[in-house]
Amino acid sequence: MKFFEDLKVGDILPIGRHTFNAEEIKAFAQRFDPQLFHMDEAAAEKSHFGALCASGWHTAAAWMRLMVDQRRGQMEAAVARGEKVPSMGPALGLRDLKWLKPVYVGDTIDYKSEIIELRVSNSRPGMGLMTILSSGANQKGETVISFVSTTFVERREKL
Amino acid sequence: MKFFEDLKVGDILPIGRHTFNAEEIKAFAQRFDPQLFHMDEAAAEKSHFGALCASGWHTAAAWMRLMVDQRRGQMEAAVARGEKVPSMGPALGLRDLKWLKPVYVGDTIDYKSEIIELRVSNSRPGMGLMTILSSGANQKGETVISFVSTTFVERREKL
Numbered sequence: 001m002k003f004f005e006d007l008k009v010g011d012i013l014p015i016g017r018h019t020f021n022a023e024e025i026k027a028f029a030q031r032f033d034p035q036l037f038h039m040d041e042a043a044a045e046k047s048h049f050g051a052l053c054a055s056g057w058h059t060a061a062a063w064m065r066l067m068v069d070q071r072r073g074q075m076e077a078a079v080a081r082g083e084k085v086p087s088m089g090p091a092l093g094l095r096d097l098k099w100l101k102p103v104y105v106g107d108t109i110d111y112k113s114e115i116i117e118l119r120v121s122n123s124r125p126g127m128g129l130m131t132i133l134s135s136g137a138n139q140k141g142e143t144v145i146s147f148v149s150t151t152f153v154e155r156r157e158k159l
Numbered sequence: 160m161k162f163f164e165d166l167k168v169g170d171i172l173p174i175g176r177h178t179f180n181a182e183e184i185k186a187f188a189q190r191f192d193p194q195l196f197h198m199d200e201a202a203a204e205k206s207h208f209g210a211l212c213a214s215g216w217h218t219a220a221a222w223m224r225l226m227v228d229q230r231r232g233q234m235e236a237a238v239a240r241g242e243k244v245p246s247m248g249p250a251l252g253l254r255d256l257k258w259l260k261p262v263y264v265g266d267t268i269d270y271k272s273e274i275i276e277l278r279v280s281n282s283r284p285g286m287g288l289m290t291i292l293s294s295g296a297n298q299k300g301e302t303v304i305s306f307v308s309t310t311f312v313e314r315r316e317k318l
Contacts, residue, residue: 032220034227056250057220061191064216068193091215093257099250 001071001078003086003156004128007118013132015111016066020054022105028058053102059145060097063111063134089127089152097147101138109136109144116148120155127152160230160237162245162315163287166277172291174270175225179213181264187217212261218304219256222270222293248286248311256306260297268295268303275307279314286311 022041029038033055036043044052071088078085103109117131130153135146181200188197192214195202203211230247237244262268276290289312294305 032224034224055223057216057223061216061220064214065191065193091258093255095256096252096254097256098252 001074001083001085002153003084004118004120004130004153005156007115007128007130007153009115009118011115013070013113013115015063015070015113015134017108017110018062018066019108020058020062020103020105022052025052025054025058025105028061029055033057049102051102051104053104056099056145059099059103059109059136060147062109063136063145066111067113067134086154086156087152088154091149091151094147094149097145099145101142101144103138103144107138107144109138111136117150121152124152126155128155129153160233160242160244161312162243163277163279163289163312164315166274166287166289166312168274168277170274172229172272172274174222174229174272174293176267176269177221177225178267179217179221179262179264181211184211184213184217184264187220188214192216208261208263210261210263212263215258215304218258218262218268218295219306221268222295222304225270226272226293245313245315247313250308250310253306253308256304258304260301260303262297262303266297266303268297270295276309280311283311285314287314288312 026039029035035055037047037049037053038044038055041052044050075085111134113132113134115130116133117129119129121127121129129150131148131150133146133148135143137143185198188194194214196206196208196212197203197214200211203209234244270293272291272293274289275292278288280286280288288309290307290309292305292307294302296302
């Protein structure tokens, strides 16, 4: 867990990997995106996707899950080492969410976030604003999803 | 179901309403956003949200579900009337997703999409590009989520 002052533009934050199986792809789609190419193999084969693939919202939500787990792991490790843990705000939104390639059954998506901008918050001087470009790539190295988001990160030096 | 030529900037597309209950808020969070203020009433009371509230991704996915249902209903009604049904492409992403207010247990979110731009596609001349501003408002009329997305819509006149 890093305070704002310890972050650098270009830093890569590893998020984790997730392999999408048919069962969870269908379960998500049934609940939130019931289009046939996300729910039925035979119908998906005849669609422009050519095979069953995950809802784009599922691919995004899988990033969120891994990110929360990753952040919690880092926080617990920092507490265990007796370190101070910076507070982080929730993301208030995101920009430029792109679904670039389908995510098919069996695809393993490797997610990461890269710091692309850092600045001190005007509205909350004790905090910095970290902007990250998050993306997920499949086992062939093709980027399937990307988006940009900004989060508050606590500053060590309170001015 | 409208072809591209029948759409106008300013048209409002009703999407539907969803009331968020505690059980589904927790179920979504457990799977995709396991932060305590989305999973545990007592912890949420002590958080900056003040009460259990839905993951922002849940609020977005609920829009998707209603939109798919809405579009399917319109398509089936058009087919039943013997009308031609325009093809629509998938959204390839979205811009400026904002989570503006928390969605608490019992909140009913009324979603709508407004057409904000229409233009003919350069890459696919048989299609138009429809850009919509989608939003959801709670029972107090407060907007809780908004985002902009662009979709292909078939043209009646193939030039």
